[in-house]
Amino acid sequence: MLKKYILLFSLLLWMSSPVSAQLVTDPKQVYEVGQSLNLTSPYHTTLTFFYNLEEGNYKPENAAKALDLSDAQTKDGQRLAVKLKQIFEGKGIIVRINEIPNEQNYQDSVSGTSENIYYFDKKKLPGIFLQKTENNWKFSAFSVSQIDELHSETYPYGTAKLLNILPKIGNEEYLGLHLWQLVGLFILLLLIFFSHWLFTLVVDKVMLYLFKRYGYGKVGEDYILPVARVISIYLIVVLLSLFIRVLQLPIEIWSWILVVLRTLKPFLITVIFYKMADVVAAYFAKLATKTESTLDDQLVPLMRKTLKAFVIIVGTMFILRDGLNLDIIPFLTGLSIGGVAIALAAQDTIKNFFGSIMIFIDKPFQVGDWITSGDIDGTVEEVGFRSTRVRTFRNSLMYVPNGKIADAILDNHGLRQYRRFYTTLTITYDTPPALIEEFVKGLREIVLAHPRTRKDAYHVYFNNLSSFSQDIMFYIFFEVPTWGEELTCRHEILIQIVKLANSIGVRFAFPTQTLHMESFPEKKTLIPEYKGGYEAKVHDFVQQELKPRKD
Structure with missing residues (x-):
C-alpha cells in the first residue's frame, strides 16, 4: 500500500513538471503504468515514454519500447529515446497528458486520411507522431529516423555535447x-x-x-x-x-x-x-x-x-x-x-496617391516654383503622397490634393528662363520731339548696360499719344530665376530711368487738368524753356552713369 502512494506522489510531482499539466489520479492505474508497459493508446504510450525518462523513475529501456525500431539503422533505442525527449524540451513543446486521446483505435480526422496517427505539434514537430502498429501505439518508424537530424537541428554547432557535460557538475537542487x-x-x-x-x-x-x-x-x-x-x-x-x-x-x-x-x-x-x-x-x-x-x-x-x-x-x-x-x-x-472594400471607400485617396506619382514622373513643377491654376497661386513648399503644400503670397498655406493638380492646367512661373518687365513711361506734352528721341536712345542704353537684361529681345519706342501724356513703351526681359532678383533688377532699371530723365530735363506726366491763360507781362509762363543740346546731355549721362556698369 505504501509503495502505491509513493508511486502516486512521484507521478504527481511529475505532473507539475515540463511534460504534463495533469495526470491520472487513480492509484491503481498509476501503479499499472509504473509496473508495466502500456502502449494500447496514444495516452498510455505518451505516459509510458515520458514517465520512464523522469529523474525519479529513470528507465530509458522502458521508454525505448515506445519507439518503432523496425526500420532504424541502429537498435540503440535508449539513446534515441533520450534524444527524443530532449527534442521536445528544446523545442519548448508542452505535452499535456489530459489532452491526449485515450482511444485504442483513434484516427486523425484533421489530416483527412483517417489513419491511426496522433501528432503532438504539427507546426513545431511535423515529423514526430504516434502510429498504431498491430495493437500497440508507438513513435512511428519515420519519426525514429528523424530523431538524430532533429536533435542536431535543435542543438546546433556542437551544443548537444554540453547536454552530457553540464549534468556531471552536480544534480543537487537549489531554488528549484x-x-x-x-x-x-x-x-x-x-x-x-x-x-x-x-x-x-x-x-x-x-x-x-x-x-x-x-x-x-x-x-x-x-x-x-x-x-x-x-x-x-x-x-x-x-x-x-x-x-x-x-x-x-x-x-x-x-x-x-x-x-x-x-x-x-x-x-x-x-x-x-x-x-x-x-x-x-x-x-x-x-x-x-x-x-x-x-x-x-x-x-x-x-x-x-x-x-x-x-x-x-x-x-x-x-x-x-x-x-x-x-x-x-x-x-x-x-x-x-477587405482591400477591395477599402479601395472603393478610398477612391479619392488612391487618386491623390497616383496623382503624386504622376507629379514625380512628369515633374510639372519643383519645390520653390511659383505656380498658378485657378484659385492656386503661390510657391510650392512640399509635395506629399496625398497633397501638395503651396505658400500663398498672403503667407498662408494652401493644401491642394495631388489628384486635382494632376488634372489641372498649371502655369509654372518658376520654369521661366526670362522674366518680362513691361511699363509705360508717360512724359508731358510740352516735351520736344528731339528730346523724346534722345530720351528713347538713353533708355535703350540703360537696357544694354544692365548685366541681367536680355539683349536680343527688348522694345523701347515712343508709341502712343494719350489724353494727358506722350507714351513711351518700355518692354524688356530679365534673365533671373526668382521673383526677388526680378524686383532687384526692376529697382535698378527704374532708378537709372529717373536719373536719365532728371539729367536731360524730361518731365513725367500724370492725369491733370491745366487751365491755360494768356500770359501777363509781370508773370512768367509755367511752360519750361527747352534750349536744345539734348544729344550732348544724353552722351554725358551714358559716359557718367552707364559706362562704369559696362566695364
Missing part, C-alpha cells in the same frame, strides 16, 4: 534548479556580458574610428553606428537562443523564454532594416543635391517614409508568424478581400 543548471546559467550570463563588451568595442571603437579616419565620421555616428548596435544585440540574442536550451529549464519557463527569443529575432531584424532606411535615404539625399531639380529632394523623405512603412508591415508579419506561431494566411486573405 539543479546545480549544473545554475552553473550553466552563470556561464551563460558571463558569455552574454563578454559578447556585449566585445561587440561594443568593435562597433563603438573600431568601426567608428575607421569611419572617422576616412572622413565619414558623421555618417558613421548618425547612420551606421545605430544599425551596428542593433546588429550586436541581435547576435547576442542568437547566442542566447543557442545555449540556453542546453540548460533544460522547466518547460513552463522555457516555453515562454522560447517565445520571447523567437519574437526578438524578427523584431530586431525589423529594427535593423528600419534604421537602414535612413542610411538608404541619406545616400539618395546626397545624390539629390547633385541635381538641379528640387523635386527629387522632396522625393527622398517620401521614399524614406515608404521604406519604413514597408519594413514595419513585413516585419510585423514575420513577428506574428515566426515569433508567435500565428497563421498569417487567413489574415492576408482577409486583407485582400
Whole structure:
C-alpha cells in the first residue's frame, strides 16, 4: 500500500513538471503504468515514454519500447529515446497528458486520411507522431529516423555535447534548479556580458574610428553606428537562443523564454532594416543635391517614409508568424478581400496617391516654383503622397490634393528662363520731339548696360499719344530665376530711368487738368524753356552713369 502512494506522489510531482499539466489520479492505474508497459493508446504510450525518462523513475529501456525500431539503422533505442525527449524540451513543446486521446483505435480526422496517427505539434514537430502498429501505439518508424537530424537541428554547432557535460557538475537542487543548471546559467550570463563588451568595442571603437579616419565620421555616428548596435544585440540574442536550451529549464519557463527569443529575432531584424532606411535615404539625399531639380529632394523623405512603412508591415508579419506561431494566411486573405472594400471607400485617396506619382514622373513643377491654376497661386513648399503644400503670397498655406493638380492646367512661373518687365513711361506734352528721341536712345542704353537684361529681345519706342501724356513703351526681359532678383533688377532699371530723365530735363506726366491763360507781362509762363543740346546731355549721362556698369 505504501509503495502505491509513493508511486502516486512521484507521478504527481511529475505532473507539475515540463511534460504534463495533469495526470491520472487513480492509484491503481498509476501503479499499472509504473509496473508495466502500456502502449494500447496514444495516452498510455505518451505516459509510458515520458514517465520512464523522469529523474525519479529513470528507465530509458522502458521508454525505448515506445519507439518503432523496425526500420532504424541502429537498435540503440535508449539513446534515441533520450534524444527524443530532449527534442521536445528544446523545442519548448508542452505535452499535456489530459489532452491526449485515450482511444485504442483513434484516427486523425484533421489530416483527412483517417489513419491511426496522433501528432503532438504539427507546426513545431511535423515529423514526430504516434502510429498504431498491430495493437500497440508507438513513435512511428519515420519519426525514429528523424530523431538524430532533429536533435542536431535543435542543438546546433556542437551544443548537444554540453547536454552530457553540464549534468556531471552536480544534480543537487537549489531554488528549484539543479546545480549544473545554475552553473550553466552563470556561464551563460558571463558569455552574454563578454559578447556585449566585445561587440561594443568593435562597433563603438573600431568601426567608428575607421569611419572617422576616412572622413565619414558623421555618417558613421548618425547612420551606421545605430544599425551596428542593433546588429550586436541581435547576435547576442542568437547566442542566447543557442545555449540556453542546453540548460533544460522547466518547460513552463522555457516555453515562454522560447517565445520571447523567437519574437526578438524578427523584431530586431525589423529594427535593423528600419534604421537602414535612413542610411538608404541619406545616400539618395546626397545624390539629390547633385541635381538641379528640387523635386527629387522632396522625393527622398517620401521614399524614406515608404521604406519604413514597408519594413514595419513585413516585419510585423514575420513577428506574428515566426515569433508567435500565428497563421498569417487567413489574415492576408482577409486583407485582400477587405482591400477591395477599402479601395472603393478610398477612391479619392488612391487618386491623390497616383496623382503624386504622376507629379514625380512628369515633374510639372519643383519645390520653390511659383505656380498658378485657378484659385492656386503661390510657391510650392512640399509635395506629399496625398497633397501638395503651396505658400500663398498672403503667407498662408494652401493644401491642394495631388489628384486635382494632376488634372489641372498649371502655369509654372518658376520654369521661366526670362522674366518680362513691361511699363509705360508717360512724359508731358510740352516735351520736344528731339528730346523724346534722345530720351528713347538713353533708355535703350540703360537696357544694354544692365548685366541681367536680355539683349536680343527688348522694345523701347515712343508709341502712343494719350489724353494727358506722350507714351513711351518700355518692354524688356530679365534673365533671373526668382521673383526677388526680378524686383532687384526692376529697382535698378527704374532708378537709372529717373536719373536719365532728371539729367536731360524730361518731365513725367500724370492725369491733370491745366487751365491755360494768356500770359501777363509781370508773370512768367509755367511752360519750361527747352534750349536744345539734348544729344550732348544724353552722351554725358551714358559716359557718367552707364559706362562704369559696362566695364
